[in-house]
Amino acid sequence: MTDLYARHRAVLPDWLALYYKDPLEITHGEGRHVWDADGRKYLDFFGGILTTMTAHALPEVTKAVTEQAGRILHSSTLYLNRPMVELAERIAQLSGIPDARVFFTTSGTEANDTALLLATTYRRSNQILAMRNSYHGRSFSAVGITGNRGWSPTSLSPLQTLYVHGGVRTRGPFAHLSDADFIAACVEDLKDLLGHTRPPAALIAEPIQGVGGFTSPPDGLYAAFRTVLREHGILWISDEVQTGWGRTGDHFWGWQAHGASGPPDILTFAKGIGNGMSIGGVVARADVMNCLDANSISTFGGTQITMAAGLANLTYLLEHDLQGNARRVGGLLIERLRAVAAPLPVVREVRGRGLMIGVELVRPGTDEANPDAASAVLEAARAGRLLVGKGGGHNTSVLRIAPPLTLTVAEAEEGAAILERALSSVQ
Numbered sequence: 001m002t003d004l005y006a007r008h009r010a011v012l013p014d015w016l017a018l019y020y021k022d023p024l025e026i027t028h029g030e031g032r033h034v035w036d037a038d039g040r041k042y043l044d045f046f047g048g049i050l051t052t053m054t055a056h057a058l059p060e061v062t063k064a065v066t067e068q069a070g071r072i073l074h075s076s077t078l079y080l081n082r083p084m085v086e087l088a089e090r091i092a093q094l095s096g097i098p099d100a101r102v103f104f105t106t107s108g109t110e111a112n113d114t115a116l117l118l119a120t121t122y123r124r125s126n127q128i129l130a131m132r133n134s135y136h137g138r139s140f141s142a143v144g145i146t147g148n149r150g151w152s153p154t155s156l157s158p159l160q161t162l163y164v165h166g167g168v169r170t171r172g173p174f175a176h177l178s179d180a181d182f183i184a185a186c187v188e189d190l191k192d193l194l195g196h197t198r199p200p201a202a203l204i205a206e207p208i209q210g211v212g213g214f215t216s217p218p219d220g221l222y223a224a225f226r227t228v229l230r231e232h233g234i235l236w237i238s239d240e241v242q243t244g245w246g247r248t249g250d251h252f253w254g255w256q257a258h259g260a261s262g263p264p265d266i267l268t269f270a271k272g273i274g275n276g277m278s279i280g281g282v283v284a285r286a287d288v289m290n291c292l293d294a295n296s297i298s299t300f301g302g303t304q305i306t307m308a309a310g311l312a313n314l315t316y317l318l319e320h321d322l323q324g325n326a327r328r329v330g331g332l333l334i335e336r337l338r339a340v341a342a343p344l345p346v347v348r349e350v351r352g353r354g355l356m357i358g359v360e361l362v363r364p365g366t367d368e369a370n371p372d373a374a375s376a377v378l379e380a381a382r383a384g385r386l387l388v389g390k391g392g393g394h395n396t397s398v399l400r401i402a403p404p405l406t407l408t409v410a411e412a413e414e415g416a417a418i419l420e421r422a423l424s425s426v427q
């Protein structure tokens with residue numbers, strides 16, 4: 001055990017999840033690469049969703065942050081804040097929500113917490129519909145709507161939550177159905193739930209489940225749900241913490257794959273938008289955002305320094321069409337990984353969209369989750385100098401691949417070759 005790991009263990013909580021038997025200390029990054037404390041260089045196939053949407057140490061972001069730091073880090077949201085207004089304008093316009101209002105927070109958890117505050121206040125109900133296998137954060141309210149029990153560390157909750165089928169297409173009681181029948185079955189399930197309760201405040205859903213293992217329903221599920229929700233006045237909250245900003249290649253937001261009946265009432269975002277700076281936020285229809293009964297403020301939501309980073313990062317993303325890059329390079333990577341996986345019985349499925357790719361592992365010859373293989377592949381990939389993530393239900397057996405959106409074709413090829421060796425080593 002390294003000295004730092006021993007000190008970590010002695011002072012930080014046991015439940016603070018750490019990757020790798022010999023945990024990694026990353027000391028710097030550049031582009032799609034990071035370096036550890038011993039100077040070893042890794043290709044980063046996970047940081048894109050964790051923190052770094054575009055690239056590590058993106059010069060445009062570094063410059064904006066340095067310039068802002070030379071002026072002031074933050075001046076309190078009790079005063080007018082130019083970068084906050086500018087970023088809010090850009091996000092409101094991109095959100096697809098008409099007459100949108102934006103509130104900045106410091107994390108995805110706090111963004112979802114705010115969305116719940118708005119929805120429950122607007123609807124005067126503390127009942128929430130959430131998806132099975134979902135993840136929405138770590139606050140008291142967010143764990144209460146997190147269907148993934150491995151990440152829901154208490155069974156107590158200020159909310160009453162009803163869990164809905166549909167977030168996972170490939171497992172569960174409806175998995176054998178065609179896409180259209182799957183959607184119809186999930187809609188029936190939702191109607192059945194609603195028949196037994198007073199109308200809940202909102203449905204919250206990740207368009208593609210992140211921590212849950214990059215699983216998604218067929219396109220159109222949430223549009224079909226929306227029709228039912230509208231009949232009851234129930235709001236739709238789309239948690240875009242992982243799916244936003246063009247990551248899925250085909251769309252800027254994940255909800256757009258389900259947009260036939262219009263944008264969500266509330267959208268939440270976080271993670272990569274600040275490229276490592278802590279920015280989260282909520283976008284909502286004006287009447288929903290403005291429904292609160294009294295003042296509400298976040299001291300560190302929307303600091304000038306984080307907003308400067310977010311503006312520079314978003315500008316780079318749009319000017320360099322990184323959504324298009326996610327579609328092109330992600331498409332190639334999925335194809336390449338499917339070819340790698342075809343002869344390997346430990347791989348059940350390679351799935352994904354853009355640069356959000358999941359590789360689900362099973363015990364060969366069965367349909368059983370294989371968390372041991374997932375851990376072994378993670379270690380083997382690290383030894384080959386590639387970082388990937390893990391996820392997927394209670395038995396984390398899905399490799400999660402979500403590189404910074406500037407990933408090149410050559411880097412995609414290099415990462416796929418390392419993964420091929422890592423996957424083959426656990427046969």
Ligand code: PMP
Nearest residue numbers: 107108109135136137210241270
């Ligand atoms: N929602 C989703 C979909 C997430 O993946 C996460 C983080 N994994 C969160 C919310 C919580 O975000 P944070 O960790 O910034 O609080």
